[in-house]
Amino acid sequence: MTSDDQYINNIIGWWNDITAQFSIPSTTQEIVALVDQSSFQSQQLKIDILKRIGCDQDKQIILEWYFELITCFYKNTLANDFWNLFKGVLDSITIDNEKVNKKQSKLINQQFTLSINFIYKVFIYFENNINLIYNQFYNNNNNDNDNNDNSNNVEYKQLIKKLQDILLASLTLSSKQTNDFNKILYIFFERDFISFSKPIYFKLFGESLEDDEIDQEENEDNDEQVDSRLDDSINEIKYKENSFMDLCQKLHTLNFIIISEDIFTQILFKKIYQHIEKICRDIFDKRLLAFILDCQDQVMFKWLGMILCHDDNEFYANIFQHWKTRLEFSIYEHFSEQRISQLFDMIVQYPDSIPALEDLSVCYNKISIQKTLISSLIKVVYQRLLHPGANTNDIITQYISTIASMKIIDSTGVVLEAVGRPIRTYLAQREDTIRCIVTSFTDEESEIYQEFSNIDSLDIIGKQEIKDDHFIDDNNDDFFDEKQIYLWKPSQSIIENNNNNEKNNNNNNLFKDTISSLVNIYDSPELFVNEYRNMLSDRLLSLRDYNLDKEIKNVELLKLRFGENSMHNCEVMIKDISDSKRLNTQIKKTINDTQENPISFETLIISRLFWPSIKEEEFEYHPSIREYMEQFSKEYSRIKAPRELIWKKHMGFVDLEIELNGKTIEYSVSPIQASILLYFQQLVTISIDRLSSLLKVGNKDIIRKKLVFWLNNQVIKEIDQDQYTINNQEFDQVDEDDDNSDNSEDDSGQDEKVTIMEEEEDQQESASAREKEEQMRVIEKFIIGMLTNFKALPLDRMHSMLSMFNAEQYTSTSAELKSFLSKLINEEKIELSGLNYQIKK
Amino acid sequence: MSQEHAVAKRLQSELMNLMVGPSPGVSAFPEGDNIFNWVGTIQGAPSTVYDNLEFKLSLKFPTDYPFKPPVVKFETSCFHPNVDLHGNICLDILKDKWSPIYNVRTLLLSIQSLLAEPNNESPLNSYAASIWSNQEEYKKVLLKKYQEATGITV
Numbered sequence: 001m002t003s004d005d006q007y008i009n010n011i012i013g014w015w016n017d018i019t020a021q022f023s024i025p026s027t028t029q030e031i032v033a034l035v036d037q038s039s040f041q042s043q044q045l046k047i048d049i050l051k052r053i054g055c056d057q058d059k060q061i062i063l064e065w066y067f068e069l070i071t072c073f074y075k076n077t078l079a080n081d082f083w084n085l086f087k088g089v090l091d092s093i094t095i096d097n098e099k100v101n102k103k104q105s106k107l108i109n110q111q112f113t114l115s116i117n118f119i120y121k122v123f124i125y126f127e128n129n130i131n132l133i134y135n136q137f138y139n140n141n142n143n144d145n146d147n148n149d150n151s152n153n154v155e156y157k158q159l160i161k162k163l164q165d166i167l168l169a170s171l172t173l174s175s176k177q178t179n180d181f182n183k184i185l186y187i188f189f190e191r192d193f194i195s196f197s198k199p200i201y202f203k204l205f206g207e208s209l210e211d212d213e214i215d216q217e218e219n220e221d222n223d224e225q226v227d228s229r230l231d232d233s234i235n236e237i238k239y240k241e242n243s244f245m246d247l248c249q250k251l252h253t254l255n256f257i258i259i260s261e262d263i264f265t266q267i268l269f270k271k272i273y274q275h276i277e278k279i280c281r282d283i284f285d286k287r288l289l290a291f292i293l294d295c296q297d298q299v300m301f302k303w304l305g306m307i308l309c310h311d312d313n314e315f316y317a318n319i320f321q322h323w324k325t326r327l328e329f330s331i332y333e334h335f336s337e338q339r340i341s342q343l344f345d346m347i348v349q350y351p352d353s354i355p356a357l358e359d360l361s362v363c364y365n366k367i368s369i370q371k372t373l374i375s376s377l378i379k380v381v382y383q384r385l386l387h388p389g390a391n392t393n394d395i396i397t398q399y400i401s402t403i404a405s406m407k408i409i410d411s412t413g414v415v416l417e418a419v420g421r422p423i424r425t426y427l428a429q430r431e432d433t434i435r436c437i438v439t440s441f442t443d444e445e446s447e448i449y450q451e452f453s454n455i456d457s458l459d460i461i462g463k464q465e466i467k468d469d470h471f472i473d474d475n476n477d478d479f480f481d482e483k484q485i486y487l488w489k490p491s492q493s494i495i496e497n498n499n500n501n502e503k504n505n506n507n508n509n510l511f512k513d514t515i516s517s518l519v520n521i522y523d524s525p526e527l528f529v530n531e532y533r534n535m536l537s538d539r540l541l542s543l544r545d546y547n548l549d550k551e552i553k554n555v556e557l558l559k560l561r562f563g564e565n566s567m568h569n570c571e572v573m574i575k576d577i578s579d580s581k582r583l584n585t586q587i588k589k590t591i592n593d594t595q596e597n598p599i600s601f602e603t604l605i606i607s608r609l610f611w612p613s614i615k616e617e618e619f620e621y622h623p624s625i626r627e628y629m630e631q632f633s634k635e636y637s638r639i640k641a642p643r644e645l646i647w648k649k650h651m652g653f654v655d656l657e658i659e660l661n662g663k664t665i666e667y668s669v670s671p672i673q674a675s676i677l678l679y680f681q682q683l684v685t686i687s688i689d690r691l692s693s694l695l696k697v698g699n700k701d702i703i704r705k706k707l708v709f710w711l712n713n714q715v716i717k718e719i720d721q722d723q724y725t726i727n728n729q730e731f732d733q734v735d736e737d738d739d740n741s742d743n744s745e746d747d748s749g750q751d752e753k754v755t756i757m758e759e760e761e762d763q764q765e766s767a768s769a770r771e772k773e774e775q776m777r778v779i780e781k782f783i784i785g786m787l788t789n790f791k792a793l794p795l796d797r798m799h800s801m802l803s804m805f806n807a808e809q810y811t812s813t814s815a816e817l818k819s820f821l822s823k824l825i826n827e828e829k830i831e832l833s834g835l836n837y838q839i840k841k
Numbered sequence: 842m843s844q845e846h847a848v849a850k851r852l853q854s855e856l857m858n859l860m861v862g863p864s865p866g867v868s869a870f871p872e873g874d875n876i877f878n879w880v881g882t883i884q885g886a887p888s889t890v891y892d893n894l895e896f897k898l899s900l901k902f903p904t905d906y907p908f909k910p911p912v913v914k915f916e917t918s919c920f921h922p923n924v925d926l927h928g929n930i931c932l933d934i935l936k937d938k939w940s941p942i943y944n945v946r947t948l949l950l951s952i953q954s955l956l957a958e959p960n961n962e963s964p965l966n967s968y969a970a971s972i973w974s975n976q977e978e979y980k981k982v983l984l985k986k987y988q989e990a991t992g993i994t995v
Binding site for chain 1: 853856857859860861863868869870871872874876879880881882897
């Protein structure tokens with residue numbers, strides 16, 4: 001035998017010893033049993049033999065060979081044992097599916113706990129062996145107590161890491177297994193999170209945030225009443241926490257925690273979203289953000305802490321911090337997302353929703369949500385507000401609430417500017433906007449009126465704008481305060497900034513008060529003043545007493561807002577009314593002195609130049625009234641020479657008392673209707689033609705229309721084509737049977753009093769429409785003038801010329817001009833040849 | 842600048858007056874986008890030889906209008922003792938007799954009346970002045986010239 005042979009024999013001998021010593025039990029159970037033995041920790045492999053291996057290379061070979069053995073065991077035995085536990089359970093489950101069958105999840109949970117337990121034991125077993133081998137190889141002086149010293153050794157750590165990696169790799173050989181493994185982790189952690197968070201949420205809210213299925217399930221398990229479960233819950237929680245932490249500890253050892261990170265993320269984000277949805281949806285009257293942060297702190301971070309901070313490991317503490325920041329951010333994100341999705345409703349419910357808006361404001365300042373907020377709100381505003389179905393008043397109310405709400409969220413006004421603009425633009429298009437706003441100014445019950453009449457809150461923009469130059473008023477300290485100039489910061493906006501200084505002022509004004517922000521819908525406050533004038537005119541003309549207190553108060557308030565000069569016309573109008581009262585008394589005295597007059601006749605004398613244009617409608621009064629009117633005129637000219645009265649005959653109203661068939665009925669009608677009836681009183685039967693010549697009204701349709709009122713009231717009847725007479729008969733039988741008529745309620749012959757104010761359709765044509773018509777008449781003249789001088793012009797040329805040379809009155813769009821031109825073509829004033837318009841020859 | 846603005850304002854209000862209360866036979870409107878250049882239209886007054894004839898004019902306003910008169914020329918060739926072949930008009934109020942109280946309307950009306958009542962003392966078109974006394978022949982020549990200039994036969 002050579003020495004070489006001797007060497008080989010030696011090696012073979014060692015090898016046999018080693019393989020005998022290191023033989024791995026063939027089943028998982030055996031290993032588990034070994035580990036479970038109380039003597040396991042102190043057990044020593046008889047591996048003195050290893051000490052005989054001196055060469056590093058050989059040591060390496062031995063270790064690799066041993067890892068090979070372990071890998072084989074993992075792959076062939078352990079993995080099978082593991083997956084056998086989940087056979088058939090996982091196939092039907094997908095994580096995306098919100099609902100995992102509770103039974104399945106419970107099963108998986110149990111199996112997973114079980115499997116982790118034995119995997120852990122197997123792992124410990126191998127770890128221990130590796131530890132021993134390592135000690136034999138590299139720590140010759142060791143004794144039993146030094147075993148753990150290896151844990152700080154880098155080389156040893158790598159070995160353990162390798163052991164962990166092999167384990168994970170063996171368990172998830174195929175991609176399906178990887179998938180399944182993630183599923184298991186997901187279901188396990190989610191279930192644990194739910195059962196962990198539930199009692200805490202229960203304590204916080206007094207209700208469960210999760211579905212009740214688990215409750216039921218646990219009730220079945222424990223067969224307990226809900227109340228007693230609550231009492232026991234603290235012990236139960238403790239127990240659960242401990243076992244969970246124990247399990248997590250094992251997962252750490254197996255290095256499964258790190259790979260589960262994605263899974264926590266999914267679960268926690270999902271839970272955050274669900275909880276925020278559940279807590280916040282439709283609740284706007286409470287501050288919730290701090291509460292949510294607080295309870296996530298109590299639940300999520302605690303849970304996460306249980307998983308991650310198993311010991312004072314710095315690595316995990318760092319990760320935990322990292323996680324905490326991430327989760328907090330995610331809470332802000334989800335929270336603001338949820339709030340933004342309901343922002344429109346929050347605005348609708350303003351001011352009840354102020355707490356919710358304040359919460360959103362916190363988010364707004366913390367994370368960048370400006371863009372989302374603006375675009376989402378604008379989208380909803382278009383969808384829900386700015387459509388033809390919405391009432392103008394509602395839009396205005398919503399606009400006011402929007403201003404107030406955005407003020408809370410973003411004090412710089414950037415958001416408001418972006419969101420307010422489409423609403424303003426839309427409102428400016430609506431014809432009745434001004435009227436609605438002015439009405440709300442002066443409606444004593446509206447909120448705006450409160451603000452309107454509260455002079456303290458008044459700012460100076462109105463005055464300033466009316467002045468129409470950029471004269472700086474000494475009083476405007478708060479606008480031009482030096483400090484403010486230095487404090488000015490550019491708005492950090494995605495929106496184009498208005499470098500126009502005046503615009504910026506307007507921005508600030510938007511914040512100042514509601515009324516100015518409403519006035520700012522339009523470029524100039526003149527429109528409002530005009531509209532108010534029209535309204536005032538309507539109101540004053542329908543006034544039956546001379547009670548002007550309210551109107552005077554309103555005008556005074558408007559003066560404060562829009563400046564002294566702008567209300568000049570309105571003041572004159574009101575003065576006209578009170579002057580009329582005096583003059584009436586004075587003139588009546590003179591007339592009554594000279595003549596006995598049966599009619600009570602009041603005249604409103606208005607100064608034409610200061611009133612809005614009043615529609616003309618010519619007709620002649622009945623001579624008996626005419627006579628009186630002439631007297632009045634004469635007397636007026638005498639007193640007020642050289643002024644003269646021009647009668648607006650169709651204005652005003654007449655109170656009539658009609659005695660017919662033994663009944664007396666009172667009517668309040670227009671002068672022309674009264675005149676018609678006076679003629680009937682005189683002539684009994686009249687034809688339309690006759691009425692037309694008596695009233696000096698050429699258009700018989702107008703007379704017919706007026707007659708309809710009397711026909712309907714059965715004062716007059718038609719006896720023949722266009723022949724009418726007084727209805728002397730009793731009211732129609734039909735009517736008397738019909739109880740719905742007020743007139744026929746009792747037949748006792750008692751005088752009935754009915755006051756019917758006839759509604760004149762023509763009146764509905766508002767003053768502003770009349771003004772528009774007048775404007776278009778001027779435009780027509782311009783068009784004719786243009787075409788006279790230029791022979792033929794295309795539409796756009798005319799549009800631009802009108803915009804340029806008659807900017808004050810010409811406000812139409814080119815489409816409106818086109819339809820107006822078509823109207824002129826129909827009236828045969830102009831004609832269209834090709835693309836050019838020209839005068840019709 | 843401010844003066845120009847004031848002039849533009851004055852012209853604007855003259856335009857408004859002219860449009861709202863038009864005078865028969867005369868009209869004018871700014872040309873293009875410049876309010877200082879206008880196009881005018883004058884129709885010959887009824888029962889004169891110029892009856893039924895329509896003439897275009899150009900009005901160019903100086904920046905110191907109305908203290909200086911506008912430059913007015915016939916754009917449609919006009920056979921008239923006081924109008925030369927280039928359309929220049931010999932009219933005292935367009936020159937030394939101009940006064941700020943005149944405006945576009947009065948100016949156009951003056952030119953309209955000048956058509957029927959020429960000043961034959963200082964003619965720019967001596968041929969026209971020479972045949973003015975014979976109204977029938979004058980009208981014949983006038984219509985021929987008008988037809989040559991505009992292509993419109995009256």
